[in-house]
Amino acid sequence: MDQGEPVLRPMCRCRPDAYLHRVTSSLIDIARVSRTYSDGSVALDDVSLQVVRGESVAIVGPSGSGKSTLLNLIAGLDRPTAGSVTVDGVVVSGLGEKASALYRRRTIGIVFQSFNLLDDLTVIDNVALPARLMGTSRRAAARRANELLGSLGLADRRDAYPGRLSGGERQRVAVARALMNEPALLLADEPTGALDSAARAEVGRLLADLHAAGHTLVIVTHDEEFADRHTQRTIRLADGRVVGATPAGASR
Amino acid sequence: MTAVAAVVAVTAAVLGLTLLHESTAPFDRAFARQHGSHLTAQFDATQVTAAQLTATATLPGVIASAGPFPTVTVTPSIIRGEQDPHGPPGRATLSPITVVGRSRPDTTVDDLTLLTGRWVSAPGEIVVATDADLPSEIGTKLTLDDLPGAPVLTVVGTARSVSLTADAWMLPAEVEALSQHVVTSMQMLYRFAHAATSGDMSANRASLAAAVGGDALTGSHSWLDVQQGTDRNTALFIPFLVAFGTLGVIMSVLVVVTVVTGAVGSGRHRIGILKALGFTPGQVVRAYVAQALVPTAIGIAAGLVAGSLLSGPILHSTDQLYGTTTSGVDPKVDALVAVGALAVVALSALAAAWQAGRLRVLDALAGRAPHADRGHRAAWLAGRLPLPRSVSLGLAQPFARPTRSSSMVLAVVFGTAAVTFAIGLGTSLNAVQAAKDHDNADVSVDTFGSLPGPHGIGPDGSPPPSIDAAGITSIVAAIDAQEGTARSFSISSTDATIPALAGTTTVFAFNGDASWSGYAMVSGRWFTSAGEAVVPTTFLHATNTSIGDTISLFFEGRAVPIRIVGEVFDPHEQTMEVLTDASTIATAAPDLLPDHFSIEVRPGTDISAYITRLGAQLQPLGLEAIPTGGNHGGSDTIAALDALTAALTLLLIVVSALGVLSAVVLDTRDRAHDLGIHRSLGMTPRQTRTMVFSSVTIIGLIGGLAGTPLGILVHRIVLPAMGHSAGVGLPRSVLSVYRAPELVALIGEGLLIALLGAALPAAWASRARSVDVLRAE
Incomplete structure (x- = not known):
């Protein structure tokens, strides 16, 4: 894959000096977070953890352990019933709907387990969508999307519809879309869950490249082997609680 | 959603069919209901006794009679300014009126309908006929200056006699008192076995005259004359009400078909599971038809009640226009609507479920429609428009589901047509009044x-x-x-x-x-x-x-x-x-x-x-x-027609908007997954609302563009028909009432109806949290 250097760079528009603090400051600070659903089921119970800038962290655990819920809370897609989630200095758990949307646009990129590509849009329109929603001109968004697709080896698939792509290609399109607005944080929910072994390896290499380019990664997976191989640190969840974790900023 | 659609559709259908029913021989039905008088006869009380008149009830051919009732002709006057603030001050003498003495309104012939107030029960009280040229406000004082002592009568009620038997009614003793206790005129009301033709009526009258002898029968009027006069008036309004009634019924069917087919179509994933579990296509069809009919039955029951309630004021207006009386929504209308709604729902569900039942299991499980690639081209083109992305995303949506979009367009077309027709009609009626007054x-x-x-x-x-x-x-x-x-x-x-x-x-x-x-x-x-x-x-x-x-x-x-x-x-x-x-x-x-x-x-x-x-x-x-100027619009009939037009138009707009609403709700539900993705990518609530509203913009514009000419066409057909019924040609100023700025506004009306219908789903979509929709999906 052609990994164009300027394309996968991490950037945070709101804090131009963020790069200087990357290694030492905490990008994600989760403090005593609980999430209980209306039916009484507890998804997360008093979870606390930190992720520093530039880290590549895997959250692992069996189904129902609360790892996807934790990712949703970091992404501002859901709210905790107790505790707080702070990302890049922003208390995500206290954001309203509009502020939450703006936060997702500017600060994070999400790669979903089932890719969540829009079937009626072409690959390039899918990738460009986050920038277009932010008000970026069509031309500028297309230029950036083309760069990303090129760097991810999808230049020749730009006008295809998602239904015509392989699983690995869809995952790469989802990654390109997540990187579109140059987020400070990239979240991935079971990025290999729907892929065959060849595609899994491809995604693993892609995530490693992104990390190498300086991106902060939080990956939710039940695949511990994948986590061990492609991330710096693993946080283990079971029944909504952290049952094992290496300290923030530590490396394997 | 199916139940809500059924409520809306059944309500509109009840109203529409009631209008159509009311417009079918309104006089004949009202006449039958009141046991109308075939012959209203006046007798000279000095030449015939009450006993002789009572005996006429047994004449051959007479099947029912009422009377004798004492009658008197008086000339009332009112004080203008006190009771008629619009008139010039001073005392105004009204035309002479015939007052009949009846102790009760519900006689065997000419069973009067009391419209306001109560029946007379004391001296000095009078009930006036709504068709008489008399003040009808309860409490109005009528002074009889031509009688000794200038007695003052108080209006205590208004009543309608379809047979037009009197201008007003008082207690018999009061009528005798007004006649100085020398009753000179008596009224008898008859129903005959044979009264269908003027020949029958002439024979009946001759037989009556012979029975009382001499010149005792001083005057009479036949129900056929009353019928002719009333029909001439009602004919003016029948095309108008038929047009509105038809629009209501069409729109109700449209709403039901849209919702039921959409609801069944939305269940593809579930159908896939059922088929994977071994359901045959036939079993899928039966399950979904039954599933659609249960909420429909509930909706029908609620709709019949709502339709009856809303029909009340509408029927009051039609009674005013037709000069008739009704007893509410005809049970036959309710039965027809209930059966019709069930049939339409069953057929719609059958068609949609049959199509869904034939899907391949894998396609159904994936929620894939047979033509899943529809709308790609539109989405691609919209994405290249120089518009905010939330707008262009919405603009492309109608092309992904052309059938559903077509039903929305139709709902808007009919709504816009109704508004266009109503505005044109109102303008025309005012032009008619202005032309009648010719008081420039x-x-x-x-x-x-x-x-x-x-x-x-x-x-x-x-x-x-x-x-x-x-x-x-x-x-x-x-x-x-x-x-x-x-x-x-x-x-x-x-x-x-x-x-x-x-x-x-x-x-x-x-x-x-x-x-x-x-x-x-x-x-x-x-x-x-x-x-x-x-x-x-x-x-x-x-x-x-x-x-x-x-x-x-x-x-x-x-x-x-x-x-x-x-x-x-x-x-x-x-x-x-x-x-x-x-x-x-x-x-x-x-x-x-x-x-x-x-x-x-x-x-x-x-x-x-x-x-x-x-x-x-x-x-x-x-x-x-x-x-002399500025007296336009003074006609009670035109005021009643204006009020009825406004009420019916509002109802059709609501039905039209609900048609859009139901379709957009289905669309939003089908797009919940996409909506969740958009929100997760940073689409703000405002952008979400914009996207939903944009999705109905083209529909609204097309609906407005098609509905406005349709409304003008209906106006062009109905107005001349109304004029023809009334025996008058209409001038250009009455027919050509649409001006360019109005037309632009009317086309915009389609957009407004569509946006109105999309408002609730847009609010829901903007409030929905992506984690919920993605989880629910």
């Missing part, structure tokens, strides 16, 4: 009697004194000399005969140019010289003439040829009339004097001051000048 003049002076229209009554309700030729010269001089007079004309009237025509024809002779006074031409032109004349449609029909024909008017044997140059719109009670220049009949009717002057003042002239000055000059002649 600012000031008028009446010299004798009264003319049709708002002219000709003195401040005390009595006609002004007659003026001789010298007086007329003084009036003309005063008007001409008055500062501020722009132009004026006068009208004289006299009777003439036409050989081919029974009775007399009123000839209105104009001194001066009256073409500016507001007479509207149906065709041809206003007369411009001696020998030319304009006539109303009824005249042309009665004389079998047309524009360009010459016809002779006879004034006491002297023939005056006139050439008809125009068909004038003048549909008041006096329909046999000729309007011509005074010089046309100057020789044949040399002593004819004007009885009315119309004056237009110069722009900027203070009309009140003008009237005061002119009035001062006319004072010696015992005349006064009065303002």
Whole structure:
């Protein structure tokens, strides 16, 4: 894959000096977070953890352990019933709907387990969508999307519809879309869950490249082997609680 | 959603079918309901006794009778200003009325419908007929100046007699008291076994007259005459109500079909699971049809109740227009709507479930529609438009589900058509009123009697004194000399005969140019010289003439040829009339004097001051000048029609918007997954609302563009039909009522209806959290 250097760079528009603090400051600070659903089921119970800038962290655990819920809370897609989630200095758990949307646009990129590509849009329109929603001109968004697709080896698939792509290609399109607005944080929910072994390896290499380019990664997976191989640190969840974790900023 | 759609559709259908039902032979149904009187007979009480009249009930052919009831004719007056704030102050004497003495309204024949207030129960109380030219407000005082002691009666109720048996009712003893205890007239009401033809009625009348002997039967009127008169009036409104009723029924069917097919279509994933578990296509179809029918049954029950409640005020208005009475929604209408709604739902569900049941299991499990790639091209093109992305995403959505979008377009088309038709109708009716009033003049002076229209009554309700030729010269001089007079004309009237025509024809002779006074031409032109004349449609029909024909008017044997140059719109009670220049009949009717002057003042002239000055000059002649303009829209019928139009239009807009709403709700539900993705990518609530609203923009515009001409077409069909029913041609000013700015606004109305329908789903979509929709999906 052609990994164009300027394309996968991490950037945070709101804090131009963020790069200087990357290694030492905490990008994600989760403090005593609980999430209980209306039916009484507890998804997360008093979870606390930190992720520093530039880290590549895997959250692992069996189904129902609360790892996807934790990712949703970091992404501002859901709210905790107790505790707080702070990302890049922003208390995500206290954001309203509009502020939450703006936060997702500017600060994070999400790669979903089932890719969540829009079937009626072409690959390039899918990738460009986050920038277009932010008000970026069509031309500028297309230029950036083309760069990303090129760097991810999808230049020749730009006008295809998602239904015509392989699983690995869809995952790469989802990654390109997540990187579109140059987020400070990239979240991935079971990025290999729907892929065959060849595609899994491809995604693993892609995530490693992104990390190498300086991106902060939080990956939710039940695949511990994948986590061990492609991330710096693993946080283990079971029944909504952290049952094992290496300290923030530590490396394997 | 299916239940809600059923409620809306059934409500609209009940209203629509009730309107259609009410418009089918309204007189006959009301007559049957009231056990109407086939023959209303007046007898001379000095020649026949009450016992003899009671005995007529046993005559051959009589199947029911009521009476005898004492009757008296009185001339009431009211104090203007107290009870009629719009009229000039002073006492106004009303036309003579026939008061019948009845102790109760519900007799075996002519079972009256009490509309307001209560029945008479004490001396001095009176119930007035809604069709009589009497004040109907409860508590109104009517003074009988022509009777000793000038008794005062209080209106305690209003009632409707479809058979038009009286102008008012009092207790029998009260009627006898008004007759100085010498009852001279008695009323009997009869129903006959054979009363279908005028021949039957003549025979019945003859048999009655023979039974009482001599000249005891002093007068009678047949139900056939009443029926003819009522039908002539109701015919005017039937096309209008049929148009609205039909629109309501079509839209209700549309709403149900949209929702049911959409709801079944949305269940593809579930259908996939059922088929994977071993359901056959037939079992899938049966399951989904049953699933659609259960909420429909609940919705139908609620809709029938809502329809009955909403029909109340509508029926009240139609009764006013038709001069009939109803007892609410006909059970047959309810039954028809219930069965029809179930059938439409079952068929719609059957079609949609049959299509879904034939899907391959894998496609169904994936929620894939047979044509999942539909709309790609539109989405691609929309993405290249120089518009915010939330807008372009919405604009492309209708193309992904063309069937559903088409149903939304149809809902908007009918809603816009209804609004267009209603606005056109309202404008036309006001134009009719303006043309009827033809009172563009600012000031008028009446010299004798009264003319049709708002002219000709003195401040005390009595006609002004007659003026001789010298007086007329003084009036003309005063008007001409008055500062501020722009132009004026006068009208004289006299009777003439036409050989081919029974009775007399009123000839209105104009001194001066009256073409500016507001007479509207149906065709041809206003007369411009001696020998030319304009006539109303009824005249042309009665004389079998047309524009360009010459016809002779006879004034006491002297023939005056006139050439008809125009068909004038003048549909008041006096329909046999000729309007011509005074010089046309100057020789044949040399002593004819004007009885009315119309004056237009110069722009900027203070009309009140003008009237005061002119009035001062006319004072010696015992005349006064009065303002004449701005009396448009004074008709009760037009007010009732306006109110009914507004109510029906509002209802159709609501149904139309609900049609859009149901489709957008289904669409939003189907797109919940995409919505969750958009929100997770940073789409703000506002952008989400924008996207949903944009998704109906094209639908609204297309609906507006198609619905507006459709509404104009309905107007073009219904208005002439209404005019034809009333026996009048309509002038261009009544038919061509749509102006360019209105048309633009009406096209925008389609957009408004679509946006209105999308408002709730847009709010829901903007509030939905992506984690919920993605989890729910």
